[in-house]
Amino acid sequence: MTTPVPSTARPLADRHLLGPGPCNPYPEATLALAAPLLGHLDPEFLAIMDETCDLLRLAWGTDNRRTLPLSATGSAGMEAAFVNLVHPGDVVVVAVNGLFGQRMCDVAARHGAEVVPVDHEWGQPVDVERVVSAHPSPKIIAAVHAETSTGVRSDVAALGAAKGDALLLVDAVTSIGGIELRADAWGIDVGYAGTQKCLGVAPGLAPFTINDRAFERRVERPSSWYLDLGLLGGYVGEASGAGQRTYHHTAPTAMVASLHAALQRIAAEGLENVWARHAEAGQLLQDGLEEIGLELFAAKGHRLPELTTVRVPDGVDSADVRRYLLEKHDIEIGAGAGQYASTVWRIGLMGHNARRDRVALVITALEDALA
Numbered sequence: 001m002t003t004p005v006p007s008t009a010r011p012l013a014d015r016h017l018l019g020p021g022p023c024n025p026y027p028e029a030t031l032a033l034a035a036p037l038l039g040h041l042d043p044e045f046l047a048i049m050d051e052t053c054d055l056l057r058l059a060w061g062t063d064n065r066r067t068l069p070l071s072a073t074g075s076a077g078m079e080a081a082f083v084n085l086v087h088p089g090d091v092v093v094v095a096v097n098g099l100f101g102q103r104m105c106d107v108a109a110r111h112g113a114e115v116v117p118v119d120h121e122w123g124q125p126v127d128v129e130r131v132v133s134a135h136p137s138p139k140i141i142a143a144v145h146a147e148t149s150t151g152v153r154s155d156v157a158a159l160g161a162a163k164g165d166a167l168l169l170v171d172a173v174t175s176i177g178g179i180e181l182r183a184d185a186w187g188i189d190v191g192y193a194g195t196q197k198c199l200g201v202a203p204g205l206a207p208f209t210i211n212d213r214a215f216e217r218r219v220e221r222p223s224s225w226y227l228d229l230g231l232l233g234g235y236v237g238e239a240s241g242a243g244q245r246t247y248h249h250t251a252p253t254a255m256v257a258s259l260h261a262a263l264q265r266i267a268a269e270g271l272e273n274v275w276a277r278h279a280e281a282g283q284l285l286q287d288g289l290e291e292i293g294l295e296l297f298a299a300k301g302h303r304l305p306e307l308t309t310v311r312v313p314d315g316v317d318s319a320d321v322r323r324y325l326l327e328k329h330d331i332e333i334g335a336g337a338g339q340y341a342s343t344v345w346r347i348g349l350m351g352h353n354a355r356r357d358r359v360a361l362v363i364t365a366l367e368d369a370l371a
C-alpha cells in the first residue's frame with residue numbers, strides 16, 4: 001500500500017495576483033491572519049469589530065450607523081441588498097453594462113422584483129439619462145460603480161443626483177479602497193463591496209452600508225434569515241450600542257481582524273493617497289500596454305485604474321499566454337468575461353499591487369509571452 005503524500009509537503013505557489021481579484025493582500029492583512037484567534041464575543045474582538053465598522057465608514061464615505069462586514073463574499077452583499085429591499089412586484093431598474101449588472105438582474109428577479117434592465121454596450125459607462133428615464137417610479141435604481149468584467153467606471157454621483165424618490169443601490173466591489181467613493185455625498189442609499197480587490201484582503205467578507213431612508217423601506221421579514229439586516233444590527237451592536245452584542249452567527253474573527261489591519265493601513269496612508277496610488281499605477285500600466293502595441297478595451301475617459309482590459313492581439317491564443325505567464329512568471333492575469341472571454345485580458349493593480357514595480361513586472365512578462 002502506498003502512503004499518500006500530504007499536500008502540505010510541497011510549498012504552495014507564490015503568485016503575483018494581477019487579475020480581476022483576488023489580489024495579493026496587504027502584508028498587514030496577511031499577518032493578522034497568523035495572530036492568535038479570538039472568540040467572537042471576546043471584548044478584544046468586539047473592539048476590533050467596532051473599529052472595523054468605523055474604518056468601513058471611512059472607506060465608504062458615509063456616516064451610516066448600519067455599516068458592517070457581512071460574513072460572506074461580495075455576491076452575498078448583492079443578495080443582502082435585494083433580499084432586504086425588494087417587496088414582491090417592486091420595480092427595480094438595473095443599469096447593465098457588464099456581467100455584474102446582469103447578475104443584479106438575476107438576483108433581483110429571484111427576490112420577486114419586476115426588473116427593468118437598461119442594457120449598454122460592454123466597455124461603455126452607464127448612461128444616466130437612459131437609466132433614470134427607464135421607468136417613471138422605480139423603487140430601486142441599481143448600478144455597478146466599477147464593472148470588473150469590462151474595466152469601466154460609471155458616474156454614481158450623477159445617478160444619485162437624478163434618482164428622484166428611488167433608492168440608489170450600488171455595487172462597489174471593485175471600487176472601494178481604489179477609486180473615489182463617497183456614499184453619502186453621492187446619494188448612495190445601499191451599497192455592498194468585497195474584501196479581495198482594492199481593500200487588499202483575502203476574499204470572504206462583504207462590506208455593506210445602508211442609510212436610514214433605505215432601512216425604513218426594507219422588508220420586515222426577508223426570506224433570508226442569515227442576511228436579515230434587522231437581525232444583523234444586533235450582531236454589530238448597532239441597536240444596543242458598541243460593546244453590547246446579541247448572538248446572531250459566529251463572526252469570522254480572523255477575517256475581520258485581517259480586514260481591520262488592512263483598513264488601518266489604508267487609513268494610515270490616507271484614503272486619498274491610496275486612490276492617487278491606484279490612479280498612478282493604472283495610468284502607467286495603460287500607457288505601457290499601448291507602448292508595446294496593445295489596444296485597450298474600455299472606453300477612453302472611463303477606464304478604471306485598478307482593472308485594465310486589453311484586447312488579445314489577432315492570432316494570439318489568450319489561454320496560452322495566461323498559462324505561460326503563470327508557469328514562467330508566477331503571474332496570474334484574468335481572461336475576459338462573457339462574450340469577451342477569449343478576446344480580452346483583465347489586468348488588476350489592486351490594493352498592495354497598485355505599485356510601479358508591479359507595472360514593470362507585468363509589462364515585461366507580457367512582452368516575453370508575446371515575443
Ligand code: PLP
Binds near residue numbers: 078173
Ligand atoms: N460585483 C463585482 C463588480 C465583482 O467584481 C464581483 C466579483 O468579482 C462581485 C460582484 C461578486 O463578488 P464575489 O465574487 O466576492 O462574490
